[in-house]
Amino acid sequence: MSTIESFNPSAWLRPPHIQTLLPRLVFRSRQWYGQWETFALNDGDFIELCWHPHATPDSQRPLVVLFHGLEGSVDSPYIWQTMEELAEHGIDSVVMHFRGCGKTPINLLPRAYHSGDIGDPTAVILALRERYPNRSIHTIGFSLGGNMLVQLMSTELADVLTSAAVCCAPLDLMSCSKRIDRGFSRLYRKYLLTPLKQKFTIKQQRGMFKDCTQLNSLDVNKMTSFLEFDDKVTAPLHGFSDVEDYYHRASGKQFLKQIRKPTLIVHANDDPFLGPDVVPHLDEMNPHVTYEKHPHGGHMGFINYQHRFYSWLPTRLVNWVSEKEAEQL
Known part of the structure; x- marks a missing residue:
């Protein structure tokens, strides 16, 4: 377990509610963003995938599957900014929308999705692995999607993945x-x-x-x-x-000991969504987990300013993916 405290915003940007609210105010909407794909599920329902506009399905480039937070989508700043950063580093990406969170707001079945719902992500990842047998697949989960991803990385499905990154996850619901x-x-x-x-x-x-x-x-x-x-x-x-x-x-925290592949977990100490019990103790971890708790960042914020507003988080996530990808060479 390693703890790094490296995100240090300007003093006027440190209040947690500024960090949490600012992204929606300063970053433009990207509702038009990407290439959409309807993914049929075995129970008769469907979910929607959105690929980065410049994704190249036939390439051998690494692929990152992103999982958004509660009621999030590709329009969420933390999603499209991460996809943009990945593309700049030659990495393809696709976001899996949980049921009812894509362009179609009402799914076909009574059920929806929840914080421990690994069934649909499992189906998507297995399909992508079959579709692209030679590409390395990484995963990134945000908030609810991050909590889900911790559980997923404790299952055998992790064996077909290269790495995971988990951001602002409510590991104790x-x-x-x-x-x-x-x-x-x-x-x-x-x-x-x-x-x-x-x-x-x-x-x-x-x-x-x-x-x-x-x-x-x-x-x-x-x-x-x-x-x-x-x-x-x-x-x-x-x-x-x-x-x-x-x-x-x-709750994802109970699955940390069973994680099977390199997994980065990023929390902000001032996150207004998260209770104190989300922070894992040393005896709840295993060597595959890298844990970072930053003093500032709010919930899915990590915003700083230098000539313009920017988010530190996508850079951290892409560095992690690039590092784990390089280890495969």
Whole structure:
């Protein structure tokens, strides 16, 4: 386990809420971005992949699969900026959108996605490995996608991957659920819960929960916390008995010891989304894990300014991928 504290923004950029909110304000939207692919799932549903505009499917260049955070997409600054940085270093990339997070906001089945949902990422990675048998495949997960990726890297699927990087991941879900219920962080809670409730309501109106009386009659608009939403919606929709069962089984920290390939984990000490229990102890790690906790950065921020605003995080991630790629030569 190694700890590096190297992100040091200008003093006026250090407050965590500035770090968290600024990317959406200073970086332009990229909704048009990329080459889209509909990926059919075995249960009859689908997800959407978005490739970097200059990706070359027939090349032998390294490929990075990115997993976004809760209700994120290729339009999220941390996603498209990382894809741009990878392209500048000759590395192809594709972002896997969780169900209902791509251009099509409502998926075909009642279920959606959750913090421990490794099924769809597994299907995508296996398909990409079959499609490109000679390319090295790396993975990067952000926030919810990072928590999921920790679990995935503890499975046999990691054997077909070269490396992983995990950013701002809520590795202890109960701790993070309580943290986002406090102070200014409640603003983020409302921002993230609103689209989840909207999608659930649309599915209700379409009769997608008609076989489940509990969900069909549920009024999610009265819900104000993740704890309640995950207990009444996420847990029953995805096979968990209740929110405690969901948070316990889906939290990534318990899988760190089983990680099978080089994995970088990046946290900011001032992240307003994350509770203190996300930080792993030394006895919870293994030699494949490189852990970095930076004093500043907020949640998915890591913003600095030098003649222009820029994010430090994509450079760190590309350096990691390049380093692990070089080790294969």
